[in-house]
Amino acid sequence: MPRLFDKITIAGVGLIGGSLALAAREQGLVGEIVGLGRGEANLRTARGRGIIDAYSLDPREAARNADLLFLSVPVSAMAAVASACAPVLSTAAVVTDAGSVKGAVVSDVEAALAGSFPFVGAHPIAGGEQAGAGAARADLFEGSPCILTPSRGTPPEAVRKIRALWEGVGMTVVEMDVDDHDALLARVSHLPHAIAFALVNALCRNEEIVTLSGQSLRDMTRIAASPAEVWSDIFVANRERLKTALDEFSAAFETLRKAIDRGDRAALRELIESARQAQAKLR
Amino acid sequence: MPRLFDKITIAGVGLIGGSLALAAREQGLVGEIVGLGRGEANLRTARGRGIIDAYSLDPREAARNADLLFLSVPVSAMAAVASACAPVLSTAAVVTDAGSVKGAVVSDVEAALAGSFPFVGAHPIAGGEQAGAGAARADLFEGSPCILTPSRGTPPEAVRKIRALWEGVGMTVVEMDVDDHDALLARVSHLPHAIAFALVNALCRNEEIVTLSGQSLRDMTRIAASPAEVWSDIFVANRERLKTALDEFSAAFETLRKAIDRGDRAALRELIESARQAQAKLR
Numbered sequence: 001m002p003r004l005f006d007k008i009t010i011a012g013v014g015l016i017g018g019s020l021a022l023a024a025r026e027q028g029l030v031g032e033i034v035g036l037g038r039g040e041a042n043l044r045t046a047r048g049r050g051i052i053d054a055y056s057l058d059p060r061e062a063a064r065n066a067d068l069l070f071l072s073v074p075v076s077a078m079a080a081v082a083s084a085c086a087p088v089l090s091t092a093a094v095v096t097d098a099g100s101v102k103g104a105v106v107s108d109v110e111a112a113l114a115g116s117f118p119f120v121g122a123h124p125i126a127g128g129e130q131a132g133a134g135a136a137r138a139d140l141f142e143g144s145p146c147i148l149t150p151s152r153g154t155p156p157e158a159v160r161k162i163r164a165l166w167e168g169v170g171m172t173v174v175e176m177d178v179d180d181h182d183a184l185l186a187r188v189s190h191l192p193h194a195i196a197f198a199l200v201n202a203l204c205r206n207e208e209i210v211t212l213s214g215q216s217l218r219d220m221t222r223i224a225a226s227p228a229e230v231w232s233d234i235f236v237a238n239r240e241r242l243k244t245a246l247d248e249f250s251a252a253f254e255t256l257r258k259a260i261d262r263g264d265r266a267a268l269r270e271l272i273e274s275a276r277q278a279q280a281k282l283r
Numbered sequence: 284m285p286r287l288f289d290k291i292t293i294a295g296v297g298l299i300g301g302s303l304a305l306a307a308r309e310q311g312l313v314g315e316i317v318g319l320g321r322g323e324a325n326l327r328t329a330r331g332r333g334i335i336d337a338y339s340l341d342p343r344e345a346a347r348n349a350d351l352l353f354l355s356v357p358v359s360a361m362a363a364v365a366s367a368c369a370p371v372l373s374t375a376a377v378v379t380d381a382g383s384v385k386g387a388v389v390s391d392v393e394a395a396l397a398g399s400f401p402f403v404g405a406h407p408i409a410g411g412e413q414a415g416a417g418a419a420r421a422d423l424f425e426g427s428p429c430i431l432t433p434s435r436g437t438p439p440e441a442v443r444k445i446r447a448l449w450e451g452v453g454m455t456v457v458e459m460d461v462d463d464h465d466a467l468l469a470r471v472s473h474l475p476h477a478i479a480f481a482l483v484n485a486l487c488r489n490e491e492i493v494t495l496s497g498q499s500l501r502d503m504t505r506i507a508a509s510p511a512e513v514w515s516d517i518f519v520a521n522r523e524r525l526k527t528a529l530d531e532f533s534a535a536f537e538t539l540r541k542a543i544d545r546g547d548r549a550a551l552r553e554l555i556e557s558a559r560q561a562q563a564k565l566r
Contacts, residue, residue: 076548125497145495174495187486188496192503194539195478197558202528202535203470204561212428212457213471213565214408216506220475223499224562232551235543245485246540252485256477257529260518265359268515272507275480278487279507282496 001168004161006031007090008068011081013037013046013055015127016098017072018136021051023169026138036062036081046133059084066090068165069117071097071109074233079108086116094158095119096165100185100230101237102149102178110151118158121149123181124171125189129225142170149178179241186241191249193231194242196224284451287444289314290373291351294364296320296329296338298410299381300355301419304334306452309421319345319364329416342367349373351448352400354380354392357516362391369399377441378402379448383468383513384520385432385461393434401441404432406464407454408472412508425453432461462524469524474532476514477525479507 008024010017013035024030035055037043043055056062063069063085071078078097089095095117099105106121113119126144128135146166150159163173176184200221203209209217235242259267291307293300296318307313318338320326326338339345346352346368354361361380372378378400382388389404396402409427411418429449433442446456459467483504486492492500518525542550 198536228555253481272511275483
């Protein structure tokens, strides 16, 4: 594939940032790759694995002359990182991200860039609860969807290049309004994470549970192993939409609870059967 | 291994009943295996796969001279099946089950047997959301725990044979009081199922969720694919214990929801970190 960017700076060389570096390099989409981070140990791992060519803890060093700045840091840190890098980017640079919340990120980062560079909000829906450069892999994005949330003023050429980047690493790209994205992700991802955290917190007092829990409980709570810094940020940044999703779940949970309280077998059978049929569509 | 039973009757040749037949035969623990069921199609599948030697829809035919009656039907049907089979069992017969609730099952089945045969309540914690003889496999139980809940009056020889059966198919057997079992399973299994059903019911209205849901939502809701008849029964039979578990989850969910409402990053980080650490112990 033709090269899209000559020098890219990856802020946050974790599972997502590291995997994008591996995949983009493998596909010939990028030239030099420089890592930017707060922790040298992780950056050393990334360089050792050949994920990045070089790294710096200093934004002005790491981002110098880059024509792509990729933000994969916790969502509350994105605007500050963009601000710190902007003065040294190539004049042709595009800025993008991989945040799980788009409304807050797009407005904060666009404000931080103050029109100097185009920002194309992106959310590759891939990954998992592992963290760090050690977990990165070139095939992480293959076959999964990526949502882009360009603003009205985003230059089409910048959107085209970011679309080509994600398509180039195997994703199916869809464009979406930021609010639609945030409402959808509140339901499909942020709510399930909240439930998994609450379930584990409710269960973990009991030592027997650890010994006698089966595969199904492990599968169901796997996402509760996700990093606290990332997820506390996501919950706060998307809290209005998440509240709606939490309420929708609470209503469904109450309906089920009442049928259990009543010992209402017929109602329970109907509620479970509707869940069973809907779940089958997720596969 | 030495043979434990000469002729066993399996009431309900589904995932659990069928897998026990396959595993027990493979280990030489049983002689003839006869299936009892309501649906001939499933029993034909079971015979076709060599899971059972013969079958009948009539309890008095299927259970004749059996020295083990294995009940793997929905929990509300167990006592009636035990009653129907009792008149024709071998005088040396032992009755056992695989129900996910033990309090209600033990008292109902013991009442149905009226002291004629020993009953050893058992709960092999294995399986999944698949159903039917087609899903049965000989290695289903290997390495998983099995809980036995003998009553005070259960003859030790009957307990010993049922323990040998489950150990013989690879399970780690623990004995437990029925109430302890039901309280534990309410938390470790029945609550997670209730949550999965409610989550899918809350989400399923939205077509986009189906397209854009990731692997994590599929994993988390996998148990919502479980059969409605089995699970409505379990919820009703264990509803007192389940209520407690539902309340415990609701309290943890409310704590998280309030921290989200307040936008309290520090509290969220702590709640998520405690969940992350507890989840790691489940592996």
